[in-house]
Amino acid sequence: MSKKNKHSFLYNNSLSITFLSLAVVTIIAQVFTGVQQYNDFLIEHHQNPIGMLHYLKSGHFIEATFENWESEFLQMALFVWLTIFLRQKGSSESKQLSGIQDVDAQPKKHPHAPWPVRKGGFILSVYKHSLSLSLFLLFIASFLLHWYGSNKDFNDQQILEGKSTLTLMTYLSNSRLWFESFQNWQSEFLSVFAIIFLSIYLREIGSPQSKPVDAPNSETEK
DSSP states (O other): OOGGGGSOHHHHTHHHHHHHHHHHHHHHHHHHHHHHHHHHHHHHTTOOOOOHHHHHTSHHHHHHHHHHHHHHHHHHHHHHHHHHHOOOTTOTTSOOSSSOOGGGSOOOOOTTSOHHHHHOHHHHHHHTTHHHHHHHHHHHHHHHHHHHHHHHHHHHHHHHTTOOOOOHHHHTTOHHHHHHHHHHHHHHHHHHHHHHHHHHHOOOTTOTTSOOTTSOTTOOOO
16 A cells, blocks of 8 residues: 555645634634624614524624625635636746646546546536636625625614615615625735735745745746
């Protein structure tokens, strides 16, 4: 048995497990701090504080959570899709400026190919774009939940202040919803620009997101 096959499940999946664990920990922290903040708001408006389970159904929690998920999935979806066509000379995040790369090759049927490749037809057509499609679908789902949560939170505040509420469709034209989205989208696009640009000149030994330390700045890795 090769050394590669002797690695444990934890070792083989340590990167995804670590980031999933960080996500769970920070979501829990968000809930604990969010319910405290929301209860402070309720007390200021002479309302009774709510419990943790009630808070999870509140617009305050739903809006804050999916507002961020939405921007993350949009950023990743666009990055995956645009790197098919666009290039950045010298960046480790870009394909090479010319020539055919492995990722451009049409899939071939072989015994170890994924099931959709062996199946072919429509299933293969979808599978060839499944990464970007799934990210765009996650973005759309997150945006819809952000829209719902933001509208619910807005209406809750309107009711406490004795003002009129807005329907979900009417709220779609409200500047608050789009301000919440744009303030996150711009930060995600800036972070992608930063990794693309900085990877031209800076290095991190051992990271697949970096070029080799001795690689020329003008060399495009992928």
